[in-house]
Amino acid sequence: MKGSTEKRLLNYAVKFKKTILIGLVCLVIAVALELAGPFIAKRVIDEHITGIETTWHQVDVQDDKYTVAFNGELYKREDRLAKNEQSLGKASLLQVGRSYYLTKSEVSQSGERSVDNGIVTVETPAGKEQAEAEKLTVAELYHFFKPEQAPIIWLLVLYVALLLIAAIFQFGKTYLLQKASNKVVERMRNDIFSHTQEVPINYYIDQPAGKIVARVTNDTEAIRDLYERVLSVFVTSIIYMAGIYTALFLLDFRLAALCLILLPVIFLWMKVYKHFGTKYNRVVRSTVSEINGNINESVNGMPIIQAYQKESQVSSEFERMNERHFDYQRKLVKLSALTSHNLVNVLRNLAFVAFIWYFGSSSLGLESVVTAGILYAFVDYLTRLFHPVNDIVNQLPLLEQARVAASRVFELMDEQGEAVDTQPIEKYQGHVQFDSVWFSYGKEDYVLKDINLDVRPGETAAFVGHTGSGKSSIMNLLFRFYDPQRGRITIDGKDTGRFSRQQIRSHMGIVLQDPFLFTGTVLSNVTMNDPNISREMAIDALKAVGADRFIDRLPAKYDETVKEGGGTFSMGERQLISFARALAFDPSILILDEATANIDTETENLIQQALDVLKKGRTTLIIAHRLSTIQQADKIYVLDHGTIKEEGNHQRLLEQKGLYYQMYQMQQGKLKEQVVS
Template sequence: MIPHRRMLLISFLLLAGGTASEIAGPLLVQHFIDNHLTERYFPLEPLLALGGFYLFLYLSSAVMNYYQSLFFQKTSLAIVREIRNDVFQSVESLGMSFFDRFNNGAIISRITNDTEQIKELYITVLAAFVQNIFFIIGVFAAMFYLSPELALWCLAVMPVLYLLIAVYHRYSSIFYAEMSEKLSGLNSRLNESIQGMPVIQQFQQERRMIDTFSRENKAHYKAWMKTMKLDGLLLRPAVDLLSIAALMAVLGFFGYQSMNGPVEIGVLYAFVNYLDRMFEPVNQIMQRLSMFQQSIVSGGRVFRLMEHEEPPPKAEPKTMKQLNGSLSFEHVSFSYDGRTSVLDDVSFSVKKGEMLAVAGPTGSGKSTIINLIERFYAPDRGTIRFDAEPLEAVPEKVLRRDVGLVLQDSFIFSGSILDNIRMYAGEADEKEVRRAAEITGADLFIQKLPDGYHHQLGERGTSLSAGEKQLLSITRTVLRKPKILILDEATASVDTESEGQIQRALESMREHMTLVVIAHRLSTIKKADTIIVLKNGSILEKGTHESLLKQKGLYEAMYSLQKMKEKADREEARRT
């Protein structure tokens, strides 16, 4: 709020002015009743001045309340916009280990739903609290002005109101925290269902997912019902009971006074009016307490996310300008959870212009090598070096620029083909984009699209095949001309012809860059300078394609099985 203190100060001053104008109204009516109506004294000019001042107070209160509400809302929207930017920036700076443990739906819920609740704190709650507290203080000041003795009696309701608020605050905090967690669960389930819709429909799991979502939704409903029951018990009914008791006390006081002498009707009117006006703000405060509690719970969730300290491994301040292309692992070990080892004492090296292939069964640690090279995680033991320098010495900008990565699951963004290809190299012109697409073979299918390179893609490139997405992903990485290119099953989704073209393109680029290829399809890595075979996180075999076949070990067994499968597939295709 500090950067907006000027606007908030103006809002508070307008709020105080509008509240004071509202409080002064009954005092003018009381003056008219006791000094003019009961006395049957109606001078024209004083009455016109009294009526004009009353009308002025009414209009000025309306104007000031309008502008204070407008300024509060403007400020609150600006604050929430900044909070959303800050929390998104915080999430973007977190390490990959954070996203391993937190699901996407919960994160999205905190950035959207929870920040929306914080907005209500400023728009609805803060203004209402301040205005109504000002109003209650003003009402008691006016009461003491009219009758100090009766005002003291009315003060007796304040401890009861405080106890009511304390009880409500205690239980509502529990219920609203539960409700927020259930809402995060709903968002997570919804996000998971949308992302996995092809699998759900393929295996006809719609009914099971609907039932699961219904259970989550019912749990959210039950959490809401707890808050509704609490609101129904402790908000208006309890406050209305107190207001009736206070009104009975005031009327009883004036009834007792009337037995001993005359009662000023204007004072009685003013007291009854103020009592009615005093408990309405109390009701509003109590009703806003539910919003306040939601805002506090949501604010806690948002700020815990912003204050979460799990940054990715950072580089030491060095002056390294660029990578040359050599890479080595020296006795590297790593575990994601601190208990189960994923890599155990792995060592290898690859020089500039060479091709290193990593093979092995599922779960052997192939993808973990990529995660460590990209510094998504830091190794538990051992050293990773680029050009004889430890990985920690490579500046973040240099690492992201000079190490290209193409994953098996290509992520395509909404927008044009052209923008998707040059997203890593925004300064590249269309000619350079076309040249890179021709190298990888992507140009062949792009030219067939209605608008060519300007063809608009939907979310995640839904109109493209898996192979076309992969070609786009490879093209945008090649366009950046990295010193080291990592391919994680990058040709798994392309056809044989496209794979051959990609292989030829990579061969032509080998003299300019180092290749690290993760592959299940072993026929794609025959020409690798070095192949390492992983099993259970350790290097089981190392050598060239020919030397590994001669060893008659795991690599030879995997290769033979794949050759048999390819032969069977070809025979099946011929029969078909």
């Protein structure tokens, strides 16, 4: 399914929506619990600390814990006086400077306060209010604070409890979102790796292996960061900011509205960063792929590089790519350094300037109705607001890096592929026919022209010709690495195009000129970890081709470790293992692609014996380099520039004295020269 990169990334996340939704619920609960803190602090300050600065009523009965005894009289706060409770008189408790005073009568709690000779004066917009006051010592003031101790302790216990519960939900959120993130990337890696097996073989010819590896590993790792860190931070920050804005609106609508300016600023900055960050990251990710491809090629070709003394040239090529990578990484760093931390600092400072202006100019005057608790809560929420803002801005580099990496991954996944179909089909008898087959690797220049051939079950057919004559192309078509543009290929009379590529190959075996061994053991290279091939079957196959002669000398014998490419084994030993692999799978059709071309004469005899075992009862097609190895073939096809020039067995072709005869005489002459020398 195609679409924008963001939409396709979202579609992957939707596959694990249950886990993600539970994680988001945990996040919302955790945020709500955390943001309850400033409200609790506001209540502690306004109701239980500065709350004692209010009107107090003198009562005659100490009927509850909120009644305060002072100088032989009983007092109760106005907000805690019951409706049916009689007041014997009013007094005010208020702070002037750093001291507290209890007036003999009620005075306003708002306004500018002063005290002189035991008289408290409060200046309000309505005028001056004065009252006789008694200065309280710390011990005396404690009487008025004492009823507030229990509520303060319970509110603080509640605050701590909410933080602990929030921590539990934060853990759940982190665990679930990261679990979902890893699941998403696991699914994506499986999808892309499966797709690499569906993409036609010509894609791999055009693309260096290192670039493909970079997309499956490096790019998907960047996407993992996107799901695990970036999106988690974005979602957490957005929900956190939403909670903070909700709290700010509950406290003061006008100041909260002023703080909304942050949102378009952040959005605008994200758009700007996306524009430049995407451009720079595309170059960086592409260069990383080129570097991987260069390293892969250099490591594999190191013997040639050193033999031809090309170290400085290879190093120069690598340095050019590395320099380009450095230049664009520097641009990304500069882009982030100029804005990320600086941007948040500027926004934070502007917000606090607005905050100070707002409260300083209009809310702290004589008519002020803003409490110390609201003031504290606002400062706390504003401070908290910039944490998610900072997190979002700091994640922008990773976000753009992941977006570019995702687009590269989806480019590979958009390559036209074919579904893998391994449904078993009936085993071949092995009758191979090419009917007027034309084939070109490109749009023009056919490498095979009007090929007609007929190989009966159990026959051995050999293909000879100069380099570029089309021998390997015939095998590529039979193995369905490619399909012909014209004509048809049949096996047992059935068109190969009717079956999937996997089904066609299921009863074929191939042995290449340069056999490839996988990391593992000798036995795992024979069985290819196929559960249908037992250990005994694999050992029998190795013995049948004569590989036991060198395996018995190995320390671990059949369980000897094979390193990448089988570099610790000789060419002949690797070839024998590949013969055993083909034999163990018991194919109906066997393809030998110049299997003896790189083998020395002494080893060739051993290989030839193994081939005789391998070919028995099978249709065998051989691409031959040494004509001496195909003299017993039932049919020999001589190719020249994509056409079949001659056809027959060895003796018949020699009698024709055509191309085959010339090739045979040339090789015989070389052999005589080698013997003489």
